Amino acid sequence: VLYGKYSGTEINIEGTDYLIMRESDIFAII
Numbered sequence: 001v002l003y004g005k006y007s008g009t010e011i012n013i014e015g016t017d018y019l020i021m022r023e024s025d026i027f028a029i030i
Contacts, residue, residue, distance in 0.1 A: 002027040 008021030 001029050 003021060003026050007025035008019045011018050011020060
């Protein structure tokens with residue numbers, strides 16, 4: 001999955017990092 005460097009919001013839940021983003025922020029799915 002390709003997405004912009006600053007797209008989405010990084011969150012941490014119980015020591016695991018997640019990146020939440022909109023579908024429109026995704027450039028391509030390879």
